[in-house]
Amino acid sequence: MSLSTASAISSTPAARRIASDQEALDIARTLAAEFARGASQRDRDRQLPWTELEKLAASGLLAITVPREYGGIDVSAATLGEVSAILAEADSSIGQIPQNHFYILEALRVDGTEAQKRFFFGRALAGDQFGNALSEIGTKNVGQQNTKIEPDGDSFRINGRKFYSTGVLFADWIVVFANDPEGRTTMSFLPHDAEGLTVLDDWSGFGQRTTGSGTTIVDNVRVDKDSIVEHQKGFDRPTTIGSLGQIIHAGIDLGIARAALAETLDFVRNRARPWSDAGVERASDDPLTISIVGSLAIRLDAASALLAEAGRKVDTARRSLAEPDVIAATIAVAGAKVLTTEVALAATNALFELSGTRSTLIEENLDRHWRNARTHTLHDPVRWKYHVVGNWVLNQVAPPRNGAL
Known part of the structure; x- marks a missing residue:
């Protein structure tokens, strides 16, 4: 899938456009009051917050870090931290789910190409949610990963298995972190229904029970070069x-x-x-x-x-x-x-x-x-x-x- 053909992937309705840091905080408080009412039952019965995440996406809060030059308001980091605290006070699982979404947007801002920024920031403004497939088990330490991305003709193929994938069940885009042949970390933006991509609802932690942090299986998934960000550059x-x-x-x-x-x-x-x-x-x-x-x-x-x-x-x-x-x-x-x-x-x-x-x-x-x-x-x-x-x-x-x- 190339960015030129990806515009039809998501059917997410247009999200609200938030105009200021204060508006973001006000919206977060309004949503939090609603989310808090069902938080205990969702935890007790492990009811995933599908409706709540749809409301969060429609509210415009998922786009508050989009840079101004791409149509966003780029709220302060203090506002972002406080919005997270407000949502987590109501339901800490809902507070955690967007963390990787915002991390991905920041990594995109730092190292994405202009075409990638225009497209994926546009999707964030539309209300799309980005979930991560990052952490693995069975490695020597938590910073290592066995997931690989390798050239395959004019595109690439990814293979691996991720154990902690916070928010992927709700995501329009699943961002897979994989090592290239030189051992450098990449991020690949994949539509949630990409062929060979399987998400399991198997998170069994005794806390944060409804974060959708299941296993992501990446089986020979094809990805075009223009959907890959050289994430390692962000730490060089x-x-x-x-x-x-x-x-x-x-x-x-x-x-x-x-x-x-x-x-x-x-x-x-x-x-x-x-x-x-x-x-x-x-x-x-x-x-x-x-x-x-x-x-x-x-x-x-x-x-x-x-x-x-x-x-x-x-x-x-x-x-x-x-x-x-x-x-x-x-x-x-x-x-x-x-x-x-x-x-x-x-x-x-x-x-x-x-x-x-x-x-x-x-x-x-x-x-x-x-x-x-x-x-x-x-x-x-x-x-x-x-x-x-x-x-x-x-x-x-x-x-x-x-x-x-």
């Missing part, structure tokens, strides 16, 4: 591909933490009983409970502030592409990811500690917040974020260039 020089992708992950964890704290406040105020030794009539008057809530609120505010500051540094780096600015953005985003991870885990644990045994009842399904936090925060190890920040501060060792930083 200073870029913001990794930091933009990571700030969305931080936003997702922040949203989970906010949801858990909100559930805690509701339960403690309205249903929890005070401990007998507290000497108070209401659980919300227990001084130890008050102290823990205060600690969580402070940490949430700190995480939100660092996420916003990291976003500003990413925007500076995207404009300049100067190595010092890119490093500053990477370090700030790593710090934001540390704080959002830690507060998400702390808030989801405190939900049960402060609410009591009743909060563990299956019918409450409050454990979904902990399950979601524990699952999503495993995306990349926070222990290495500490190392990256410390090595820079102490030894001025620049962080590695990869999609996880």
Whole structure:
């Protein structure tokens, strides 16, 4: 399939055109209020959010990072992180699904050809969704992949199997990451119904249960040269591909933490009983409970502030592409990811500690917040974020260039 013949692939109706960062935030809040109402049931019954993803696509939010020269508004990285947090607070699976979509659009912006940008940014503006086929199992480390792309006459063929494919079930385009014969990473944009492409709904994680993160099987799939982006180039020089992708992950964890704290406040105020030794009539008057809530609120505010500051540094780096600015953005985003991870885990644990045994009842399904936090925060190890920040501060060792930083 060539770009000249691909225009008929998607039947996605025209999406709304969002005009400003503030409008994007307002739309995200409106959608979040709707998505939150069914989030617990979707998690409990593993009901995939097909309708919700259609509304998300129609809202125009999936196009908010399209550059202005291609018809978009290119929202700030801080806005993108906050939109992710707003959606994740309502339903963390829905918050995570577009992460790879936005990562792909950023990689396209950095290394796509003009023809690729015109076409695929146009599809994003129309409401098309991009899903990733990236991570594999059975390799020596998580950064390796066995999927290969090789020349085949005037086109190419891809073969491989991807284990984590967040959002592919809902995607109009599946972007397959594969190594070329020189071992360099490429991205291939494939229509979801490409011959030889099979997506399995087999994600069985105990959290983030409705992200559509199934297996993608790529069996001798043909792809034209003009649908391939040389993704490796984005890490051969200073870029913001990794930091933009990571700030969305931080936003997702922040949203989970906010949801858990909100559930805690509701339960403690309205249903929890005070401990007998507290000497108070209401659980919300227990001084130890008050102290823990205060600690969580402070940490949430700190995480939100660092996420916003990291976003500003990413925007500076995207404009300049100067190595010092890119490093500053990477370090700030790593710090934001540390704080959002830690507060998400702390808030989801405190939900049960402060609410009591009743909060563990299956019918409450409050454990979904902990399950979601524990699952999503495993995306990349926070222990290495500490190392990256410390090595820079102490030894001025620049962080590695990869999609996880």
